[in-house]
Amino acid sequence: MYDYAIRFEQDTAPGLAVFCRDLPELNSYGDDKEHAIREALDAIETTLSIYVDQRRAIPQASPAQPGEHVVRLPAVTVAKIALWNEMMARDMRKADLCRILGLAQTQGDRLVDFLHTSKMEAVETALRALNVKLRVIQEAIADPLDIWIILPESRISSGFTVRQLVQAFGDDRELVVGKDNAKQDEIKKHSLDFILRGFANAASRNTRQSTVPVIDALVATGVFRRSRMVDPETAREVDSLALI
Template sequence: MYDYAIRFEEDSAPGLAIFCRDLPELNSYGEDRKSAISEALNAIETTLSIYVDQRRVIPVASAPEAGGHVVRLPAVTVAKIALWNAMMQRDMRKADLCRLLGVHQAQGDRLVDFLHTSKIEQLEAALKAFDLRLSVTVQPYCAERMGFPRHR
């Protein structure tokens, strides 16, 4: 659902530019494919922060195209996306979230701050206030190569 596909383009300088069609604001760079992939998660989380700043719904990921690389987001990041999108569906602001959860402003802000690490338990409690629950699946890294279906 939020496994974003990125693509690489040769840059005029040595290296690769990183793009994501689902997150057009994403802009990053790596010296080679390996460093570009390692930069991609940070670039995605930074881009998600832009969506929060602009009070926009975070889009679901579309199917990857041939030659792309899929970035699997951490469970905490996916939970923050779900929380943010639930807030947007109800036209809520961060202050509304704080009132709903009975938490201080700083604590509520961190729940939708993609550049801050939150405890999964706090996110689960926040999602519960929206009648949502987090569901986690565990798969081997090589599941897709072995022909197992990909869960979302």
């Protein structure tokens, strides 16, 4: 329903411009296609914020056309869209939602703030207060390389596809997980965490991204497995992630 399709156009400068038929306000850019895809989620969520600021209902996604790439939004983002659209259908304002939920204005505003990471439970509570129930439908993704992995430790929702991570492995079949909380330029370049920070929002590059939920999600795709390997830098056996 809200899996928006984006298209790429060669810009006058080096790189690709990104557009979305369903969200004409969206305007993004990438150095190349992979970079453009990584930036697309942030661009979509920023565009959704424009609809909130202008008090407009958010449109549903139309089927992808040839040459377009589908961006699958995180479940909590979809829940926020459902909440906002229900508010628009009832001509409600944020202050009305706060009164119904008994929340302070700041807390209520965050429930429809697409640039703020909210807990799904909080958004579900707001929907229930409006007599709206979310229904989760399991849908298999034909190619596991197209599975979208969310980085929950990124301050603004971001993530990557399994395909992007496989490509980032390069000639390596196994990488050190990396559990260092140091800044990005101080961590091991041969670690999974270093790669994942590259997929995170710029504001979160100094936050460790190789967390348990992310590793669990990667293993669940069937493309990776947990392993142990000798760290080439320290010569010690450490946790690693290997391609199957």
